[in-house]
Amino acid sequence: MAVFAPDDNRSRRVRLAIAAIMTLAVVVTAGAFVIDPAESVPDPVAYDDTTELGLSSETDAMMAGNATLPRTQVFYSQLQYVVGYNGIGSFVASLSDRRTERQFGYPLIAYVETFDHRDPDTADGGLFTATGAGGWTPAEEAYYVVDSDARTPAGEAVIPFRNREVAESFSADHSGTVVDWESIRNRSFDIDSAATVRSLAPSRWQTANDRITEAERTADRPVSVVVGEDAPTIDAAVEAAPSNTTVVVPKGVYHETVTINKSVTIAGDDARISGDGNGSVVTVRAADVAIRGLRIDGVGNRTRDPEAARASRDEESEAWDANIQSGYGHGDAGIRAIAAPGLVVDDVMIETNASGLLLRDGSHTVVRDLRVDGSETWQNGFMGITGMESRVTVTDSRFEGGRDGIYLHRADGSVIRNSTFTDNRYGIHLMYTGDALVADNTARNELFAGITVMTRPSGNTIVGNDVRNSSAGIQSSGTRTYIAYNTLVGNELGFSTSARGSLYEHNVVVDNELGARATTIVPSSRVVANDFVGNDDHAAAGAGALRVWADGDRGNYWEGANVGQQPSSERAYRPTSPVDAVLHGEIAAVAVRESPASVLLNHLRGTVPGARSGSIIDPVPASTPYHPERIDVVTSPDSEGAEPVHADWRAELSSLTDGQDTAHENTTNRNTARAVGDYK
Known part of the structure; x- marks a missing residue:
């Protein structure tokens, strides 16, 4: 039995697309699989065997021994990995995000962790606790306690039970309400996201100002x-x-x-x-x-x-x-x-x-x-x-x-700004450090990287930095990271998308050996409104699901992506495909790109998410750069040794209107059973 059955028309399109690709004798699955949910439903796995999303290691450590977070594991039709979500709300939020379906296919079945025989209760401060190992129940068969006095570090507590009577007993003890899955999947959750971190960036800058003012008072004796x-x-x-x-x-x-x-x-x-x-x-x-x-x-x-x-x-x-x-x-x-x-x-x-x-x-x-x-x-x-x-x-x-x-x-909470780093191993190196602001710094000739963040912290903001002539510009792990308005020039690697649930936007990535590298196996971040110019290769992807680098009708600017007969609005750009990757350097590649066979194959690849496992697609590449003025400065003949380029990100973020760029991250989350689009 599958909780999320696809519509018959979509299944038919998927099967036709696979047959056509096989007829063309093109190997495009790269290890992904397609499951017909009418034939089999996979059993739950040990949660440690899932690819986990939703928490930082710091939250994991905080919860160890004194708090429990209900978890979900999901099997997707075009993904060979089982995805584990920390918190029911984080999975429900993913159902409203079309990028998830484009990258993973549709969810075949979701199991939620249930707490019927685990002494569910609350500890000091209201944190939800439970003992022992839980069972796994299909999401549509579980009963959920909401609006109780229990909470989790991830936000609102939604606590699943297999038996309704047990759920009602917990609800009575903790002032909650029992609802079914249909109510949960149509519920709005306040999910802390990278957009939240973005909104905090200007206030973090002001916090630094306040600390400096207080330091001046301290020193004046x-x-x-x-x-x-x-x-x-x-x-x-x-x-x-x-x-x-x-x-x-x-x-x-x-x-x-x-x-x-x-x-x-x-x-x-x-x-x-x-x-x-x-x-x-x-x-x-x-x-x-x-x-x-x-x-x-x-x-x-x-x-x-x-x-x-x-x-x-x-x-x-x-x-x-x-x-x-x-x-x-x-x-x-x-x-x-x-x-x-x-x-x-x-x-x-x-x-x-x-x-x-x-x-x-x-x-x-x-x-x-x-x-x-x-x-x-x-x-x-x-x-x-x-x-x-x-x-x-x-x-x-x-x-x-x-x-x-x-x-x-x-x-945690550190601020590093307006500083210069030269000839180090790493310019800035953060470990287990979250909620930090790294802004408007300059790095040159760094042996390993200009800015590196390790060990899965949460909530960092990396903005307005200028990194050049280094092995890597920015490499940041963790969750809910905001990486934006950086200028990355002449490095071996501009940036990697190692952070989960994060937002990479408005970065200018110029003349690097590799502009960006997609590294997470299960993509959960947005990469949008970046400018890729003059890189030997604009982007590369390691093993994992298809990465969709766009958000709604906004993609990235890829030099060379819009060369050819088709309007950019009718053609996606694939920086990891052999043809698209050389468009900005070899004009002769356009003839191959616009050939009927290539157009058909690209259409089919757009129809079947699993057919592009381990690759990147931008379905709506921009026709002009987002930041031409920054590109002009770093590509001018006299740019060598010139002053660093720092975008006015504070003014840009202050000008954001309510709701802009956040439509795919928050608000009401619903499972709408959308059809897989062709996103050419």
Whole structure:
């Protein structure tokens, strides 16, 4: 029995299309399968065997042991993978999105996790909990409790039960209502999406402004001690200064190390602190410390503490994560802060072969006008800023050489903006860090990538950055990521679509070896309104389902896509097809593209989603670039060495009208059993 049976006309079209393709002897299925739901319905699988959508690893960790999220697993007609949805609402939302059907085919059957014999209840704060392993019930056969006092980290709690009496019992205990599947699939869910993250970008910029303003107030303190007049050394001056006052460091070179264990401002006047090459030069162990106007060198070259890393492995924590936090967080630095929230670092220059600024244990910091010069080879150095469980707000700074310009680990809410990264391994490298803003930065000659986000965080915004001449421009994993208005030029790879449930838009991707790479096996992100110009290859896709890079009537601009006899509105562009991929470089390819056989084959490929598994299609390619002014700047003869290009994304986002670009993400979600379109 199938929950979602296709209409007979669509099934007939699918079978005719497959027969025609076989007649042409073209192999296009690439491992996808077609199931006739009248003949067989697959049984549920272990949830760990599904391709999971809907949660970040941080939410997974938060829920471990104290919360449960009802799950759904879905079999699609043109997808060889079983898709797992975290939360009932996330699957229902997908039913209203035509891109899902284009890419996966129609859903054959959906199973929901039911909780009849699992002691369902709520924990502190109302989080839904349950014990043991649940059963799987076809979605149309289950009963659902809604509007109860139970909640989940993913939003509204919809809790399925196989038996109506059990559902009614839970509903009575938790002030809910019992409904059937028809009611659920026609229900509106407030699903947190990449569009939500986009709407937060301007306010995150303003939050950074507010943090900087507060930092200026913190640093502005009356002078109490002047080094050389009231105390012989900086360390002695700090010891003598009352809290909430300023220690002035006159011009000169001070051969010492300094420990700051009270809330004071250290204000240098062209002063240099030079360590002896062992350990950290300045150590901060107090809240609300400000360090301004200093030059620091003589840092030790220890980048990790092997003993701390070994000790962490004995604790009850995830070994790899603990090893990184303990090993990376215990090296040498120009400035080392331990449990020092409210730190301000302003107008400071650090020369180091280890870390420039090392933050640990909640040392939330505002950084402005910091320059870190690291090692010439990245293997011999470390991070310009290392932030371990410490949020940073970085602006107007420069990082050159060393391993990573900025490395943040569990530093949610950080902001990195208006800064420059050159000759690093990674310019900006985030791990387990979500809800961050990375904006208007410049990266050049980065060995691995300009901006890299790893380990499935959620809610990051990467906008307005200019990355050139690097191995990769932007590589971001995680969920609900907004990647937009970036300028990516002359890299081996412009960007990869590694983030799930994310939005890639208004990026200018020019003269890269590969413009973009589709990497997720089950596509769940939107790629729209980007400009691809002059790339050796505009886009490539790894294994997985068909990727539809468009949204409604908006696609992307692909140089060469609109060359030929057919109007662009009547022809899709396939950057992964052998012919379309070379249109912008070989005009002779147009003759092949416009041949009757090619047109027929493309039409058939448009009819059967599985026939393009592992490929990309843009059904509505734009006839002109979305951002010609940015393209003109980066392709002009004198663009080499010119100023970076940063789009005015704040003005653009502020001008968005209510509902624009969000019609396919939110509002009422309904299963309308649409026919598979030909989306040529």
